[in-house]
Amino acid sequence: MICGCFHASYGSSIDLFATLASPIVERFDATDQLGYRLEAALAELVDRQVGMEAMATALLKQVLITLLRRSLSSGDLRLEQFSILSDPQVTRAFARMAANPGAPHSVTTLSETAGLSRSAFMARFTGAVGCSPMVALRQLRMRQASNLLTANVLSIEQIAHAVGYASRSSFSRVFRRAFGNDPADYRALAVLSAPNDAGAGRGPAR
DNA sequence: GCATGTTCAGTTACCGTGCG
DNA sequence: CGCACGGTAACTGAACATGC
Structure with a gap:
């Protein structure tokens, strides 16, 4: 039995597993593509050779896509996001x-x-x-803004423009409504909680 | 001085709904 | 499915306040 945890995001936006309430349990045998890919990914992680991260990431993406295909073809959409x-x-x-x-x-x-x-x-x-589409768009923008604030590189004015707001005041108001904190406060808390984690966890899917 | 937050009036356009 | 319409939420930009 292999147990693991995926964090799968689309770009810097939606977390596909954010609403997952219970573990996904999949069965596979020795000839199963899913099992083969998972074992290859694990072998890469254990060997730690040059290019390990890229290889393991590619193989784990295949595992994720295989799981998605199974979910779609079986009609068992356990994850509402899917x-x-x-x-x-x-x-x-x-x-x-x-x-x-x-x-x-x-x-x-x-x-x-x-x-x-x-x-x-x-x-x-x-x-x-x-x-609605615009509500979904606002959620995507707030998530991207959250990432940019945590990265602590751009000013709030720049982040407001980057996520699609022409005015900083509008952005601040929407952000506060979404997260309960002003952008500056949110950034301060994020920096305090992860002082040595800069650059960790990037990539379209992980 | 600079960055950020707050407030407010005017404007925009999204959303829900009814109808053909 | 397309269109029209009214209500309203969201956005804008300006002015001002606050903190460093």
């Missing part, structure tokens, strides 16, 4: 938002990306994601 993947048009629009939350997205531009009318897109998106 249900969005069953709707390619919504996924396309969501991917565009997640790839660049700071872009000036609107329901109209996103519905065009999805190839749907605005009303149809609204209904499909809300059904798949559980919230």
Whole structure:
């Protein structure tokens, strides 16, 4: 039996496992692709040769995708976040938002990306994601802002612009509503809680 | 002086809904 | 599915306050 913990994010945005309430249990035998890939990843981590991190990351991504495929093909969408993947048009629009939350997205531009009318897109998106497109976009922006504040490189004004707000005051107000703290306070707390963790945990999926 | 927070009036456009 | 419409939440920009 192998036990492990994945942290899988899309860009600097959605944490795919954030809402996971119980462990995922998968069965596989010696001929199973999932088992083979997992064992190869573990072997890389144990050997610690040159390129270990890149190889292990690539193999673990394959494990994750295999799990996603199983979840989708079985219709057992245990992770609500994954249900969005069953709707390619919504996924396309969501991917565009997640790839660049700071872009000036609107329901109209996103519905065009999805190839749907605005009303149809609204209904499909809300059904798949559980919230309206603009609410989802705001969540993505706040998550990216959180990451940028924790990185402690840009000013709050710069971060506000980076995540899609033309005004710092609007950004601060939305951020406070989302996290319960002002951006400056949030950054101070983040820096205090992780003084030696700069640069850790980057990458599109881990 | 600089960075950041607060407030507020005006503006924008999103969202929900009803209808064809 | 597309369109129209009203209510309203969100955004903007400016002015001012606060802390270092």
